[in-house]
Amino acid sequence: NDKERKEQIVEQVKKEKASISKYGGYYIGRYEARKKNEKMTVIKNDNLWTNITQKNASIQSENMYDLTKSFTSDLVNSYAWDTTIVFLQLCGTNSEYSKQNNLNIGSVSETGTTNDVQCNIYDMASNVTEWTTETSNDANFPCTLRGGYCSGTGISTSYRTYSNTSNNNELIGFRPILYINI
Numbered sequence: 001n002d003k004e005r006k007e008q009i010v011e012q013v014k015k016e017k018a019s020i021s022k023y024g025g026y027y028i029g030r031y032e033a034r035k036k037n038e039k040m041t042v043i044k045n046d047n048l049w050t051n052i053t054q055k056n057a058s059i060q061s062e063n064m065y066d067l068t069k070s071f072t073s074d075l076v077n078s079y080a081w082d083t084t085i086v087f088l089q090l091c092g093t094n095s096e097y098s099k100q101n102n103l104n105i106g107s108v109s110e111t112g113t114t115n116d117v118q119c120n121i122y123d124m125a126s127n128v129t130e131w132t133t134e135t136s137n138d139a140n141f142p143c144t145l146r147g148g149y150c151s152g153t154g155i156s157t158s159y160r161t162y163s164n165t166s167n168n169n170e171l172i173g174f175r176p177i178l179y180i181n182i
Helices: 002-023 054-062 078-091
Strands: 034-036 039-041 071-075 129-135 143-146 160-163 172-174 176-180
Touching: 002 071, 002 078, 002 129, 002 176, 039 054, 054 071, 054 129, 054 172, 054 176, 071 129, 078 129, 078 143
Parallel strands: 129 172
Antiparallel strands: 034 039, 071 176, 129 143, 143 160
16 A cells, blocks of 8 residues: 555654654665675675665665664665765765766676765765655656666766656665664
């Protein structure tokens, strides 16, 4: 049920914002997700986990740390994506990173190997677009992708596009966030 899923996302974002306020922040995956033994990890110099639907990316992100209850992992949401861009613009060398165009024209690269790095976070403007928990009002394209990708010239870090729930291809990946449970 789309309405129920949207309500769950709103509740999750509220919890994340409360945690961020209480503990001073959250962690976003430094790299895009990769697959190892049917489980998601986030490390440098490895193949990306692409060809995954938004729902499955969300499930993998939620289950990244299923052995502990002291923190929660989730698929990145638009709040985290946008606040990360602001943080990267303030702490990094590119004060207009939200407008950064693709730095990886051509083909998909391994995690963390492109020259798209700001404050030790990689590939938000390059490599692959990334699934988020953000939804749209368009019933045909309810899922939201963020960021630039290797085949999209003129596409920036703050780029937002919409997709259907069954879409998966080699140019779509994802990135988790992690926050402390309150």
